[in-house]
Every structure is written in C-alpha cells, then in structure tokens.
Amino acid sequence: MANFDIKPSKWLNESKQGNFVFAPVGNVCNVQIFDKISMEKCAEMLGNLAQIIAQLPAKPIYTASAKIVSPYDISPDIFVFDVMINSSGGDVNVYKSISSLFALAKSRGAIVRTQNIGSAASCASMLAIQGTPGYRVMYDTACNYIHFGKTTLTVERADEFDIATQNSKINREQVRKVYQAYTKLTPDEIKKFITVEGAGNLFARKSLEKGVCDWILTIDGKLIGRKGR
Numbered sequence: 092m093a094n095f096d097i098k099p100s101k102w103l104n105e106s107k108q109g110n111f112v113f114a115p116v117g118n119v120c121n122v123q124i125f126d127k128i129s130m131e132k133c134a135e136m137l138g139n140l141a142q143i144i145a146q147l148p149a150k151p152i153y154t155a156s157a158k159i160v161s162p163y164d165i166s167p168d169i170f171v172f173d174v175m176i177n178s179s180g181g182d183v184n185v186y187k188s189i190s191s192l193f194a195l196a197k198s199r200g201a202i203v204r205t206q207n208i209g210s211a212a213s214c215a216s217m218l219a220i221q222g223t224p225g226y227r228v229m230y231d232t233a234c235n236y237i238h239f240g241k242t243t244l245t246v247e248r249a250d251e252f253d254i255a256t257q258n259s260k261i262n263r264e265q266v267r268k269v270y271q272a273y274t275k276l277t278p279d280e281i282k283k284f285i286t287v288e289g290a291g292n293l294f295a296r297k298s299l300e301k302g303v304c305d306w307i308l309t310i311d312g313k314l315i316g317r318k319g320r
Contacts, residue, residue, distance in 0.1 A: 095170055097146050108132040112139035118167050122174040124189075128181030128214045133189065140172075140192045150200025155225030161314055162204055162226045162306050170201040174222065180213025180236075183266075190221055202226055207304065212236035217266070220273040220303055229295040229304040237270065237284040237291030237303075239263055275302030 097115040109126030110133050120143060126132045147170055165171055172193065180186075193203045205222030207229045216235045220227060229235075263285060270281045280301075284291025295307045299317050307315040 095147070097143055108135075110136045112136050112143065115143065115170075118165075118169060119171045119173055122172055124174065124176045124178050124215065124218065126178060128178060128185050128189070128218075130182065130185050132181075133185050137185075137188055137192065140189070140196075144192060144196045144199065144201075147196070147199045147201060152198060153200055153202055153223065155223060157225075159225045159305075159316075162228055165202060165204075170196075170199075172196055172201060172203045174203060174205045174218070176205060176207050176211045176215055176219050177209035178211065178215035180211075180215045183214055186214035186217060189218060193218070193221060197223060204228070206230070206308075207233040207235065210234050210236060213238055216303075217269050220270070225305050227304045228306045228308055229298055231295050231307050231309045233295050235291070235293045235298050235303050237281075237293065238288055239266055239285040273302075 095115065095118055097120070108131075109123070110128075111121075111123040112135075113121040113123070122136070122140070124136075153169060174193075197203055202223045203221070204226040205219045205228065207219045209230070210233065211219040213236065216237050219229075219235065266285055267278075267281050270276050270284075271278065276284070293301065293303055295304070298304045299307050299315065302317065305317060309315065
C-alpha cells in the first residue's frame with residue numbers, strides 16, 4: 092500500500108456533529124456526511140479536508156476507464172476520498188465550499204468516491220453526483236431527493252425584492268447546471284424536479300437509469316452497473 096504520509100491536524104475527529112473527516116489510512120480518507128450541511132455542522136470537516144488536500148502530491152487528473160469492474164477496486168497509488176452520504180441537505184453556500192474542495196482533490200489526481208447509503212437530498216444530492224465518474228455508488232434502498240429547497244430569505248424593503256428574486260434565479264440556474272453536467276437527466280426533467288416538490292425523488296434503480304449514480308450496491312453485496320456506462 093502506498094504511503095501518502097498525510098498528517099492530520101491535532102483536532103481531527105473531535106467533532107460532536109455527524110459530519111466528519113477521519114484520519115487517512117494508507118491511500119483512503121473517509122468522509123462522513125450524516126448531518127445537515129451548514130457552516131455550524133461542517134466547519135471542522137471543511138478545515139480538515141482543506142489541510143489534507145493541501146498535503147496531497149500533485150498528480151495528473153484521474154480519468155476513469157469505461158471498463159471499471161468495481162468502484163472499490165482502486166490502485167493503492169491513487170488517493171481516495173471515500174464519501175458516505177445520508178443527509179437532508181442544507182446551505183447552498185456551504186455545499187459550494189465542499190464541492191470546491193472535492194474539485195481541488197480531483198485536480199490533484201485523487202478519486203472522490205461518493206456513496207449514498209440512505210438519502211441524499213438537495214445539496215447532499217449535488218455532492219453525491221459530483222463524485223469521480225465511475226465511482227458514484229448508491230445502496231439499493233437509497234434515494235436521491237432532487238429539489239431546489241425552500242428559501243429562508245426575507246426582505247425588509249420593496250427595492251430589495253428584485254435583488255432577492257434575481258439571486259434566486261441565479262441559484263436555480265447553478266443547480267440546473269450541476270445536474271445537467273453530471274447526470275443523464277433531460278433539461279425538462281431537471282426543471283420539473285427542482286421546481287415541483289417530490290417530483291425528483293429518485294430511488295436507486297431510477298437513479299442508475301438516469302446517470303445520477305454509476306453503481307447500485309445490493310443488500311446481498313452485489314454491484315449493478317449502468318448499461319452503456
């Protein structure tokens with residue numbers, strides 16, 4: 092097994108929340124997103140991700156082969172962020188921070204393997220689909236809940252309304268682009284899913300069909316891959 096010599100910070104794993112980054116073992120670093128995606132619940136996780144990624148040796152961006160037999164069969168020379176997800180989502184700005192760090196990890200040659208083990212809703216769904224292509228796994232009983240989410244934005248003056256409306260449109264467009272880039276969903280499906288509550292509830296088999304994931308892990312441990320992947 093390759094020795095990446097990643098030194099975690101002293102406060103690694105002290106979080107009382109459900110979002111963790113565990114100290115790397117060999118070439119694998121486990122990331123657990125089991126709580127709301129908010130700065131309060133993700134600050135320690137973000138800090139640990141940043142300092143671990145900063146220590147990764149620069150390597151060419153990993154390009155997955157279409158002949159992947161298993162998302163769990165990875166060379167020990169490649170660093171892996173193994174991301175377990177079971178979250179109701181949360182703050183879009185915190186999601187963007189996590190997404191940016193995963194993109195940075197991939198730019199340094201790491202694989203981001205995402206595993207939806209229960210539910211990935213809203214922002215959590217967008218994190219799940221942004222794993223390295225070929226390494227996005229859903230458990231057979233898991234579900235992606237694709238929607239824009241409810242806004243908590245309030246305005247105190249009439250002249251703020253147009254600004255708030257414009258910001259909402261920008262955020263919706265950013266969400267649309269993520270699903271368009273990482274899945275096989277059609278533009279009409281994406282528009283419907285992010286605007287109609289409950290329309291985008293995609294369980295594992297449907298998610299596999301629509302390219303929302305690459306693999307299903309069944310309850311008896313078998314892997315099912317998407318045809319023509």
